[in-house]
Amino acid sequence: MNNIQINFSIKDLENLTGIKAHTIRIWEKRYNLLQPNRTDTNIRNYSIKSLQKLLNISFLNNNGHKISKIAQLNEEEIPIKVREIASRSKVEDHAINAFKMAMINFDQVLFYNTYNNLIENKTFSDIFYTVFLPLLNEIGILWQTDTITPAHEHFLSTHIKQKILLNIERLQSLEPKPNSRTFILYLPENEIHDIGLLFINYQLRSKGFHTIFLGESVPLESLTSVLEFFNEITFISYFTVYPEVEKISTYLNNFGNLLLNKSEHNLMLLGPKFIGYDVKELPKNISIYSSIEELTEVL
Structure with a gap:
């Protein structure tokens, strides 16, 4: 495979595996679990094989195996033990590690094989809540700490998005239930992070x-076009990056004045931008939810 990342710093390993750099050094010295290369200035760097091994060791350790016992396993026994445990419990943790490796290597085959193994025993909703959401949260941190590049993040998010769209497609031919409210799903201007909103649509x-x-980056004024078509509308939006915190109150007031003149209409919101937001400032018929699960439970 060409053009993949082959060397990782000890900080990269800490971010990708959740094992502290100090602990990694102790495991190297005490148990000889990893054999890092060293630069001319004596700085450790690790191969992709070392990353894979440490992810497996982390999985075993999190499933109750003492590091002293893991150290007694040979190179071939570690992945075998991982597969044994993953087949009966904590399959989510194993899948998250596999998706990380797929992302690091831009490995589409590994991504789809991992997903196909999950879908044999889980619903798509279960996979999204227990694997994709925790994975996306981790990826956000990895991107912020420069452990991965935007290309890695886009690779993963694009493949997750494809799975959501595939499952939505399977529902498109179904008629809505009688007298159903209409839900308009959109992202505000400049906002492009639509995975959460797509899953809500599903x-x-x-x-x-x-x-x-309606998708990403929709101007507020454009939403008025739907008012003449439907009597009861629930707008749903997901604020990840935009609007800026200092502009949210103005945006919501403008939304209320422009689109919520009828009591039958309302707006449901969620996303990182609302962490710590004062709900007392919310205009009438606008509500905030802390998670996708909380929002969908009230519907």
Whole structure:
């Protein structure tokens, strides 16, 4: 495989595996678990093989195996032991590690094989909540700490998005339940992070609701076009990066004045931008939810 990352710093390993650099050094010295290369200035760097091994060791350790016992296993026994445990418990942790390796190597085959193994025993919603969401949260941290590049993040998010779209496609031919409210899903201007919103669309469609997905970066004034078509509208939006914190209150007031003149209409919001937001400032018929699960449970 060409053009993949082959060398990692000890900080990269800490970020990718969750094992502190200090602990990694102790395991190297005491148990000889990893054999790092060293630069001319004596700085450790690690191969992709070392990363894979440490991810497996982390998985075993998190599943109750003492590091002293893991150290007694040979190179071939460690992945075998991982597969044995993953087949009966904590399959989510194993899958997250596999998806990380797929991302690091831009390995589409590994991504799809891992997903196909999951879907044999889990619903798509289960996979999203227990694997994709925790994985995306980790990836956000890895990107912020420069452990991975935006290309890695885009690789992973694009493949997750493809799975959501595939599952939405399977529901498109189903008629909405009678007298269903209409849900308009959109992202505000300059906001492009649509995975959460796409999954909400999938959840709504699976519940038999009528949905219209408008997607990313929709100007506020453009939303007025839907008012003449539907009597009861619930707008749903997900604020990840935009609007800026200091502009949110103005945005919501403008939204209320422009689109919530009828009591039958309302706006449901969620996303990182609302962490710590004072709900007392919310205009009428606007509500904030802390998670996708909380939002979908009230529908």
